Amino acid sequence: MKVTLKVWRQSGPDAEGAFETFTDVPVDPAMSFLEMLDTVNVQLEAEGKEPVVFDHDCREGICGACGAVVNGLAHGPGKRSTLCQLHLRSFNDGDEITVEPWRASAFPVVRDLMVDRSSFDRIIQAGGYVSVRTGSAPDGNAMPIGKPVADRAMEAATCIGCGACVAACPNASAMLFTSAKVSHLGLVPQGQAERDSRVLGMVDQMDAEGFGGCTNHRECEAACPKGIGVEYIAQLNRDLVRANLGSAAK
Amino acid sequence: MNAPRTPLNLDSKAPDGPIETAWDRHRQAIRLVNPANKRKYTVIVVGTGLAGASASATLAQLGYNVEAFCFQDSPRRAHSIAAQGGINAAKNYQNDGDSVYRLFYDTVKGGDFRAREQNVYRLAQVSVDIIDQCVAQGVPFARDYGGMLANRSFGGALVSRTFYARGQTGQQLLLGAYSALSEQIAKGKVKMHTRTEMLEVVVVDGKAKGIVVRDLRTGAVRSHAADAVVLATGGYGNVFYFATNAKGCNVTAAWRAYKKGAGFANPCFTQIHPTCIPFMGEHQSKLTLMSESLRNDGRVWVPKKQGDTRPPSQIPDAERDYYLERIYPTFGNLVPRDVASRAAKRMVDEGKTVVPGGMGVYLDFRDAIARLGRDAVADRYGNLFEMYERITGDSPFETPMKIYPASHYTMGGLWVDYNLMTTVPGLYAVGEANFSDHGANRLGASALMQGLADGYFVLPYTIGDFLAGEKAGFDDTSHAAFKDAEKAVAQRTDTLMSLSGTKSADHFHRELGHLMWEHCGMARTKEGLEAALPKVADLKERFWAEVNVPGSGDTLNQALERAGRVADFIEFGEVMVRDALTREESCGAHFREEFQTADNEARRDDENFQHGAIWAYEGEGVAPSRHIEPLEFRYVKPSQRSYK
Ligand SMILES: Cc1cc2nc3c(=O)[nH]c(=O)nc-3n(C[C@H](O)[C@H](O)[C@H](O)COP(=O)(O)OP(=O)(O)OC[C@H]3O[C@@H](n4cnc5c(N)ncnc54)[C@H](O)[C@@H]3O)c2cc1C
Numbered sequence: 038m039k040v041t042l043k044v045w046r047q048s049g050p051d052a053e054g055a056f057e058t059f060t061d062v063p064v065d066p067a068m069s070f071l072e073m074l075d076t077v078n079v080q081l082e083a084e085g086k087e088p089v090v091f092d093h094d095c096r097e098g099i100c101g102a103c104g105a106v107v108n109g110l111a112h113g114p115g116k117r118s119t120l121c122q123l124h125l126r127s128f129n130d131g132d133e134i135t136v137e138p139w140r141a142s143a144f145p146v147v148r149d150l151m152v153d154r155s156s157f158d159r160i161i162q163a164g165g166y167v168s169v170r171t172g173s174a175p176d177g178n179a180m181p182i183g184k185p186v187a188d189r190a191m192e193a194a195t196c197i198g199c200g201a202c203v204a205a206c207p208n209a210s211a212m213l214f215t216s217a218k219v220s221h222l223g224l225v226p227q228g229q230a231e232r233d234s235r236v237l238g239m240v241d242q243m244d245a246e247g248f249g250g251c252t253n254h255r256e257c258e259a260a261c262p263k264g265i266g267v268e269y270i271a272q273l274n275r276d277l278v279r280a281n282l283g284s285a286a287k
Numbered sequence: 288m289n290a291p292r293t294p295l296n297l298d299s300k301a302p303d304g305p306i307e308t309a310w311d312r313h314r315q316a317i318r319l320v321n322p323a324n325k326r327k328y329t330v331i332v333v334g335t336g337l338a339g340a341s342a343s344a345t346l347a348q349l350g351y352n353v354e355a356f357c358f359q360d361s362p363r364r365a366h367s368i369a370a371q372g373g374i375n376a377a378k379n380y381q382n383d384g385d386s387v388y389r390l391f392y393d394t395v396k397g398g399d400f401r402a403r404e405q406n407v408y409r410l411a412q413v414s415v416d417i418i419d420q421c422v423a424q425g426v427p428f429a430r431d432y433g434g435m436l437a438n439r440s441f442g443g444a445l446v447s448r449t450f451y452a453r454g455q456t457g458q459q460l461l462l463g464a465y466s467a468l469s470e471q472i473a474k475g476k477v478k479m480h481t482r483t484e485m486l487e488v489v490v491v492d493g494k495a496k497g498i499v500v501r502d503l504r505t506g507a508v509r510s511h512a513a514d515a516v517v518l519a520t521g522g523y524g525n526v527f528y529f530a531t532n533a534k535g536c537n538v539t540a541a542w543r544a545y546k547k548g549a550g551f552a553n554p555c556f557t558q559i560h561p562t563c564i565p566f567m568g569e570h571q572s573k574l575t576l577m578s579e580s581l582r583n584d585g586r587v588w589v590p591k592k593q594g595d596t597r598p599p600s601q602i603p604d605a606e607r608d609y610y611l612e613r614i615y616p617t618f619g620n621l622v623p624r625d626v627a628s629r630a631a632k633r634m635v636d637e638g639k640t641v642v643p644g645g646m647g648v649y650l651d652f653r654d655a656i657a658r659l660g661r662d663a664v665a666d667r668y669g670n671l672f673e674m675y676e677r678i679t680g681d682s683p684f685e686t687p688m689k690i691y692p693a694s695h696y697t698m699g700g701l702w703v704d705y706n707l708m709t710t711v712p713g714l715y716a717v718g719e720a721n722f723s724d725h726g727a728n729r730l731g732a733s734a735l736m737q738g739l740a741d742g743y744f745v746l747p748y749t750i751g752d753f754l755a756g757e758k759a760g761f762d763d764t765s766h767a768a769f770k771d772a773e774k775a776v777a778q779r780t781d782t783l784m785s786l787s788g789t790k791s792a793d794h795f796h797r798e799l800g801h802l803m804w805e806h807c808g809m810a811r812t813k814e815g816l817e818a819a820l821p822k823v824a825d826l827k828e829r830f831w832a833e834v835n836v837p838g839s840g841d842t843l844n845q846a847l848e849r850a851g852r853v854a855d856f857i858e859f860g861e862v863m864v865r866d867a868l869t870r871e872e873s874c875g876a877h878f879r880e881e882f883q884t885a886d887n888e889a890r891r892d893d894e895n896f897q898h899g900a901i902w903a904y905e906g907e908g909v910a911p912s913r914h915i916e917p918l919e920f921r922y923v924k925p926s927q928r929s930y931k
């Protein structure tokens with residue numbers, strides 16, 4: 038089977054970008070999307086041309102490195118899958134496939150399909166942790182955590198930080214990402230002591246990075262490869278109210 | 288073998304006396320840095336996976352300044368994130384007879400008596416603290432309905448001591464360490480350099496005092512000075528090209544350290560994991576692991592008849608060979624990885640295999656589903672089943688999985704003493720990058736344990752012993768050693784850029800992988816290894832003549848990054864082959880066909896090979912020298928491993 042690829046090429050953060058077209062790229066339905074890009078790159082490199090730049094590492098849908106908007110969809114048409122897990126069997130012979138980087142002002146393009154997501158790291162640095170010195174922890178079973186709570190915390194914690202939620206959102210909001218961490222730590226007893234300061238800090242940072250606000254489009258939920266739902270955004274909003282009341286009372 | 292230029296100092300510094308108190312006594316005896324002085328010292332940590340992130344966070348908590356580096360865009364993406372099955376700890380929460388001693392015993396035996404006893408004992412001791420630490424960080428480990436931590440079993444153990452977070456244990460542990468690291472970044476105690484690749488270790492007056500890096504965004508080459516350097520750069524399983532490792536995993540950092548005098552121990556100890564999705568075609572870029580935890584409930588079998596072409600559903604039980612249960616009744620499907628991998632290879636070599644494809648064995652959940660119900664099986668393995676189906680198009684609920692062994696983990700690595708220091712003073716190695724506590728074979732769920740043990744509980748204290756003897760605040764990047772290292776990096780880049788061949792670096796990597804798998808993979812022979820040496824040399828020559836690296840060196844250039852790593856893998860491959868060739872025995876994952884028992888098990892030669900083999904760089908174009916660290920077993924007496 039053969040496809041035509043229109044890939045975004047941009048030589049640097051401030052450069053103008055444009056689509057480059059690769060026609061009749063031979064592919065195998067069992068190939069992953071990134072393996073298709075590899076094929077294109079091996080050919081380009083052999084010809085002495087610069088390969089298409091994209092982030093990737095695990096190729097198992099867990100590191101969150103990969104990601105691109107494929108035919109208008111973050112991570113492409115696969116359901117609950119990252120770009121590296123998308124296989125060519127989801128396409129047809131002769132298809133034209135458009136590949137673009139995540140587009141958001143808080144995710145500036147580094148080159149081609151690679152973007153700078155360090156804003157996500159800074160949101161975590163603004164409170165996405167439990168302060169605990171190594172070696173000072175009580176026994177792991179000292180504090181029982183009911184299975185339903187542990188399971189919900191785990192669901193929120195499965196976020197891979199890929200940025201698809203931002204890319205899919207018309208406002209480029211990072212609410213799903215932020216709320217997943219706020220909820221994970223807000224659900225478990227260990228996270229209670231810093232619950233208020235955490236949500237305040239992370240939301241402030243999110244705004245400072247230039248992410249947009251959430252106006253309930255729910256595109257983030259649809260794009261999330263881990264199936265993280267907007268109920269965590271509701272949780273964040275409740276925590277935010279709580280924290281603001283708390284800090285107003287002080 | 289030529290005479291070594293400089294003898295390596297292989298004093299293990301492992302404490303004598305009762306093993307139970309060895310670590311405590313050692314901690315009392317080593318030098319400490321005064322708390323008020325810690326902030327005057329800077330430590331470089333290269334790599335922020337489990338080992339590096341935990342070490343960086345803890346060092347910073349103690350007061351040291353940390354400069355941390357990783358090549359990904361965020362520390363959260365390190366290869367550790369992909370670990371699925373779990374992490375061991377001798378908590379004995381299940382009351383099934385586990386203890387520190389039993390975990391120690393299982394690890395020494397599982398490693399086929401090729402690890403240092405004192406290190407392993409310490410690992411088992413601190414394993415319990417790791418779980419407490421991670422729980423306190425909010426790591427959502429699986430719990431039972433009473434709210435207590437749940438456990439599962441892994442290969443090579445008769446107790447249930449593996450803690451897990453669904454099939455995403457590595458992710459949750461790494462995110463825990465990453466959050467601790469993030470806190471220290473926010474506090475300004477850790478300076479994090481992402482998208483930065485270390486390309487040289489800098490040795491000043493015999494001590495590691497810094498590194499030279501390339502900023503992957505801009506191509507700029509920079510020096511960083513510090514009072515000590517820690518490598519937490521992971522394993523080299525990608526030497527086989529097809530591996531379960533993330534694509535970025537490489538040997539470069541360890542290899543550059545080796546060329547600066549760090550001994551490389553047991554490079555031929557590479558683990559081939561028994562349960563991976565089989566190779567399906569040349570388009571593939573990697574192999575995917577199916578967690579070993581699946582062997583808790585899945586049953587491994589092949590058709591009894593050679594060349595049986597019936598689909599699995601049409602092969603009745605009487606015509607199936609549940610060969611692991613048959614050969615190893617005590618451990619059954621839960622034999623250690625090396626044993627399971629070789630057994631699978633034997634079956635396939637005998638023509639008893641899966642259809643279509645003929646390169647695999649079945650891992651069947653039919654009985655587990657009947658016994659536990661579909662929901663319970665989905666609860667345990669749901670995401671793994673999904674992953675399998677996404678890649679292969681088959682649902683393990685309907686038809687057995689097909690699995691085959693693949694390169695997965697490397698027990699070999701930089702030699703370290705009990706303090707985790709390499710043979711270069713001031714240069715440390717933690718996590719998979721060191722030659723570790725796993726001997727010739729690692730048990731499942733023990734890598735996460737070791738990485739976090741090193742990073743949270745060992746290195747942050749042992750490094751004080753070295754720093755206490757150093758004047759704080761080394762920052763002289765204008766020293767000739769830095770300038771030379773920078774020049775070396777620039778020169779290498781220029782050479783790579785100047786080549787105008789016609790092949791991509793990936794092409795050579797695949798070729799190397801094929802060669803290593805054929806000659807230095809699951810089963811090795813003298814002839815095969817001898818034949819491999821000139822082939823690797825030839826590959827190296829062709830690489831440096833025929834590779835093409837487009838673009839330029841002073842900008843972001845992924846082709847250049849790949850080429851640099853492949854070049855190092857090729858050089859490293861040679862040492863790996865030499866190690867496999869000189870180790871004339873079979874032990875753990877190192878299987879030399881000449882050395883096997885009548886029933887095809889590994890036959891060790893304790894008289895001649897009860898040691899770690901450490902390779903030292905002797906210069907370009909000169910064969911490396913081999914040194915040994917003799918191993919003593921005072922507690923777990925070496926025996927022929929039996930899992931029957
Ligand atoms: C698919 C899979 C599943 C696994 N499952 C389990 C499991 O269930 N249980 C278990 O115990 N173990 C498991 N393992 C093994 C375990 O995950 C690894 O051994 C462990 O995570 C390694 O951690 P690390 O911190 O040593 O290195 P890594 O996590 O590999 O981190 C390496 C770090 O070094 C950096 N780095 C490397 N080179 C350079 C350089 N030159 N310059 C700058 N930075 C550099 C990288 O950026 C990264 O930050 C699994 C492994 C695989 C492949």
Ligand code: FES
Nearest residue numbers: 094096101103121
């Ligand atoms: S490459 Fe890791 S999630 Fe796609």
